Amino acid sequence: MIISSMTIMITLIISFVVMIVAFLVSKKTIMDREKNTPFECGFDPKGSARLPFSLRFFLIAVIFLIFDVEITLLLPLATILKLVNVFSWLTTGLFFILILLLGLYHEWNQGALDWAD
Structure with a gap:
């Protein structure tokens, strides 16, 4: 002790x-x-060193990260197929994919995936 x-x-x-x-x-x-001040070859900077931040790019990156993490959550479904009941495995997988598709539809409907605007 x-x-x-x-x-x-x-x-x-x-x-x-x-x-x-x-x-x-x-x-x-x-x-x-x-x-x-930012360094530009020893001279005073001509403009702002801060570039305008693209909020749309940030939203697309966050959506990509969310779906990327969800894919890593789907991968173990393939390894546990022989360990569990097929009906419960299929129900769980389809429910999870349905939630992903609903989220994708919501993002698409809200216009978050429209890059050209």
């Missing part, structure tokens, strides 16, 4: 020391105009 409490104390002390050192080292000490 005394070894585990001693180990916990040492771990906490080392963690706090590392956090304090990282906090002190990561501080920027010099904040001037040249360090805050």
Whole structure:
């Protein structure tokens, strides 16, 4: 019991020391105009360095990630086919695909997939 409490104390002390050192080292000490501006071959920038953010591209990327994760959730259905009842396997798979298709239809109906607008 005394070894585990001693180990916990040492771990906490080392963690706090590392956090304090990282906090002190990561501080920027010099904040001037040249360090805050973007670098363009030594000249002052002609325009804003921030490009306009395409919200439509962001929405398409998020939709892609959601459907990509859902495909990884569908992959185990193929491996458990021999382990479970075929009716329950088919019901679960079709229900999950139906939910995906309803979500895709909703996104399509809302116009989130129209890139040309």
